[in-house]
Each structure stands twice: as C-alpha cells, then as structure tokens.
Amino acid sequence: MYRVFESLDALVTVVEEARSLPMTANCVVPRGDVLELLDDVREAIPGELDDAQDVLDRRDEIVSEAQQEADETRSSATEEAERLLAEAREEADRLVSAAREEAEQTVAQARHEAERAVSEGRRIHAETTDRARAEAERLAEAGRAAHDRYIADGQAEQARLVSQSDVVQAARAEAARIVDTADGEADRLRRECDGYVDAKLAEFEDSLTKALRTVSRGRTQIWRSGSPNGTPAPSLGRNGSGPASGLSGTGMDLID
Template sequence: MYRVFEALDELVTIVEEARGVPMTSSCVVPRGDMLELLDDVRDALPREVDDAQDVLDKRDELIDKARAESDAMVNGARAEADSAVTEANEEAQRMLEDARARAEQIMADAHAEAERMVAAGQAEYQNLVERSRAESERMIEAGRAAYERAVEEGRHEQSRLVSQTEVVQAAHAESARIVDEAHAEADRQRVDCDAYVDGKLAEFSELLSTTLRTVDSGRNHLRTPPGAGSRTPLYDFQP
C-alpha cells in the first residue's frame, strides 16, 4: 500500500516538472515512465479493491438478495416475537394464577394468625387485668395499713411530745424557783455581809476613837510641867 502513495507522488512530480506546450495548459510527459508508474500502482493496489469493483458490478443482485434475506429474517423475527409474546402471555397468566393462589393462601394464613393473636391478646389482657386488680387491692391494703400505722405512730409521737412539753414546763418552773431561791439567798448573804462589815467598821471606829483619846491624853501629859498635880497614867486605854 505504501508503494501506491510513492508512485502517486512520483506521478505528481513528473507532471509538475513536465515541459509545457506553448499557448496551452498542457504538458509533455514521458509515456513509458507514466505507464510504468501506473502499472506499479495497479500491482500495489490490494485485491480487496478488485473485490470491491466486483461488488459494485453485482450491486443490484446483492441488494435484492440482502432484501430477500432481511425480509426472511424480519418475518422469522416477527414469528419468533409473536411466539415469544404468546409464551410470555401464557407464562404471565400462569404466574398471575400462582400469585393469586399464593395471595389467597397468605391471606387465609394471615387471618388465622390474626385470630390466634387476637385470642392470645385477649387472654393476656384478661390475665393482666386480673393481676392488676389483685396488685391494686394488695397495694390499697398495704397503703391502708401503712396509713393506720403512720396515724398510730403520729398519735404516740404526739403523746410523747405533749409529755415532753409538760416536763419542759415543769423544768422551767423548777428552774425559776431555784433561780428565785438563789436570788433570795444572795440577797440574804449580801445583807449578812453588809451587817458583818458594818459591825467590824463600827468596832474599828471605836478602836480608833479610843486610840485618839489615848494619844490626846499622852500629849496633854507631856505638856504638863513636872511636879504639877498628881501623876496620872501615861496611857488611858480602855478597850
């Protein structure tokens, strides 16, 4: 195939370099070289080109044959399609019947299961109701017992608190009495103490008076000249 393009290039070169004919657009080319290159082109062309030419020559015959074969194939395809459609319709009808039968069976099973579950639910409901009633009664009884126990404990606690209140009141009264007695005893002791202190102060005052008289007598005696009058004792102390 490469030789074809090479020969064509050489033909173009020969034509371009050929000597022109004056006053015309023609040219003079070497016949032998041209024929040799054309033979090379013919030899280099593949056999498929000849086959293509044969096909072109027998075009109408091939087209008619192809049309006949296509019509036969179309008719066969239509027949097969009709047969397939018929079989598909039959299969679909059969599958539809099977589906209906299975659906009816499933519905029957579902109804039976639903009835069984409803019955079981009702039984469970009754059981739960009975258990709830028993539990509620038990809780009510327990609540009543707890209430009564709490009331009783409250009463005992109230009595205890009341008794404690009386004890507290008695304790307050006793403490007030003790405080009053303590104040009275303190007042009595204060009076006794004041009397004792007053007595002691009176005795001390008397002692001071006697001492002062004795001191005055001694001073007077010291002031008297010797030999005057009778001698008196130096100290006149009388307790």
C-alpha cells in the first residue's frame, strides 16, 4: 500500500507541475514519467487487493479462531480464578482456625493467671488480716494493762491521800487527773492500734486493686478484640468494662 500511495503522490506532483497550454486548462505532461508511475500503481494494486481478498475470505475463520481463543482464555481464566479462590478459602480457614486456637489458649492462660492472682490475693489478705488482728489484740491488751495499771496506781494514790485528812481534796483531784490521764492514754493506744490496722488494710487493698486492675485489663482486651473469625465481640456492660453477661470485668466476681 505504501508503494501505491507513493506512486499516486508522484503522479499528482507531475500533473501539478506540468506546463499549461496557453488559453486552455490543459497541460503538457511527460508521457514516459506518467506511464511509469501508472505501471507502478498497476503492479502494486493486485498484490494488495489479493491480500485484502484473502483477509475477507478468511474473515469468518479468523473471527472463529479469535472467538475460540477468547473462549479458551476465558475458560482458563475462570479455572484459574476458581483455583485461586479455593486456595484463598483454604488459607482463610486455616488462619481462622489458628487464630481461634490461639485465642482459646490466650483466654485459658488469662483465666489461669486470674485465678492465681485471686488465690494469691486471698492468701495475702488472710495473712495481713491475721497479722493486723494479732497486732491489734496485742496493742489493745497493752492498752488495757496500762489502763488497769494507771487505775490501780490512781486508786492506790487516792487511798493514800484519803488517809491524810489535810490533803483529801488534793488527793481526789490528783486521782481524777490520773484516771483521766489513764483514760486518755488508753484512748490514744486504741487510736494508734486502729490506725495501724487501717494502714495495713489500706496497703493490702491497694496491692489487691492493682492486681485486679491488671486482670481486668487483660480480660477487657480479650473481650474487645473479638474472635478473629469475623464475628463481633460480645457486647459490654453498662460501665463498658466487661461483657454484658453479668461479669463486672474487675475480677471481684472471681473473688466472690
């Protein structure tokens, strides 16, 4: 086709550049050049026409081959897509199973740790309570002994002073002062005992609260993360710290 176009362009150029005849629209062209260009066109056109005719004759065959190739490509692509989809589903099922197993192990470990922490807290609570009770009883006993001693001393002093007629009033006043002092000392010892017991219980309460908070954070994280198979996590309670099934999420339900 390029040869045909080139010959036609050359022929047009020859006609355009030909010398015009005076008083007419005719022109004088070189016959040899024009005939040579026409021969080139004549030689080139049959081959192109034959090729075009071959394409037209094989049009249905070419279309059929293209359609068949397209069908085969589509079928192969469909099979490949189904294979990849099946592999993806198998991999997804495997990952979900592994994630579920890991979640169950994590929950079991968290429960074991919570039970251990609660048991340890109970043991510490019992030991601290026993020590505080023993200390309180010791201090109370000491206070009572001191109180009784002061009372006895006051009574003895009062009796001695009463035996002296000239200092009876002073003795009574001193006895009352001694009794008041003894009562004040006994009250002070009781307050110190109560303060000591309260401080020990506060320390234990703080330790137990920290441990329960750690357990609560672990359980809350487990409940909020949900199961990895796509199902939503259990709904939280009103305070947002535990499941709505009644667990408080603080670990006190385990203690109870």
